[in-house]
Amino acid sequence: VRKRDGKNGAKLYDETILDRARERAEIETDIEMAVAARWFESHFQPVINVQNGRIEGFEALMRLRHPKKGLLSPARIIEVAEETGSINQIGSIMLEESLANLQQISALPGLAHSYVAVNFSPLQFEPSLPARLAALVARHGIQPHRLVVEITEAVLMHDDPKVRKILDEIKAFGCRIALDDFGTGYSSLSYMSRFPVDIVKIDQSFIRSIGGDQPEVEQKNRMLVEGISAISHKMNCTVIAEGVETRQQHALLKQIGVDCAQGYLFYPPRSLLDLMADLQTCTSDLESLTG
Ligand code: C2E
Ligand code: MG
Ligand code: MG
Ligand code: MG
Secondary structure (H helix, E strand, C coil), X not given: CCCCCCCCHXXXXXXXXXXXXXXXXXXXXXXXXXXXXXXXEEEEEEEEECCCCCEEEEEEXXXXXXXXXXXXXXXXXHHHHHHHCCHHHHHHHHHHHHHHHHXXXXXXCCCCCCEEEEECCHHHCCCCHHHHHHHHHHHCCCCHHXXXXXXXXXXXXXXXXXXXXHHHHHHHCCCEEEEEEECXXXXXXXXXXXXXXXXXXXXXXXXHCCCCCCHHHHHHHHHHHHHHHHHHHHXXXXXXXXXXXXXXXXXXXXXXXXXXXXXXXXXCCECHHHHHHHHHHCHHHHHHHHC
């Protein structure tokens, strides 16, 4: 933030700094209370097989259910929690919730083998992580391949041999690794060769332009999706498209041969209870959409 010129310049500057400090302090307090009182929830967004419309798994997305402010989205909370270190506690709660909830979801018809994909922050990549994950899936009686570890480039950026070792160990006992927001970082392609990736999630920014009002951008992003998909398949990775909102986008992804998709077109992220209710009623809609 740069101090602006003019009569009230200095005042504006001070207020902005103050507002940000206040907002941050408020989030920190919310996080502290939420950790203590367990206000965190895991919401679930189904991952749909593009070709046959079936649900293959669910992405777990953190929500903070604040008693006064309602349901809070994760982006800013995660950012602050990564700075204060409380992301480790939040991460543990999310893992526990996600695996416990997967057991309940598994009881629904056709979902006995579905997976849950949990988002991880760089700070969670400690040497003890693989053993903790192994113990957790064992305790919940879930086969390891039903837990997908979602990471972004931020986890891999340092090309730390430590991170590589942790990922290898996670793979060795059978969990899968997904590379999130693929294509938006600095060197997405090189991470594919250097780390043991099973799933590539094409970022929603590539999908969003399809059917938008800029034909040139659309054309180029379409080619990028085709290219990423082809490379991923050559490297034996499953491809998921994120942020699918229209039938047109879905039809194109199907034609390109993308394996799976997530997005508001199919399901938004929902609480466990809402999801379970949804899955009883929405399956037939989805079949008409993808059939
Ligand atoms: P992400 O992992 O890339 O998750 C996808 C985001 O896209 C989610 O936002 C989801 O609600 C949203 N989304 C799903 N379908 C659509 C769609 O059709 N259109 C649009 N515009 N958006 C869609 P959300 O839930 O706000 O999460 C934001 C980010 O916060 C996540 O991005 C992830 O990076 C992070 N995050 C969420 N939960 C956790 C967590 O438990 N741990 C960590 N470390 N990060 C998390
Ligand atoms: Mg994700
Ligand atoms: Mg993503
Ligand atoms: Mg993201």
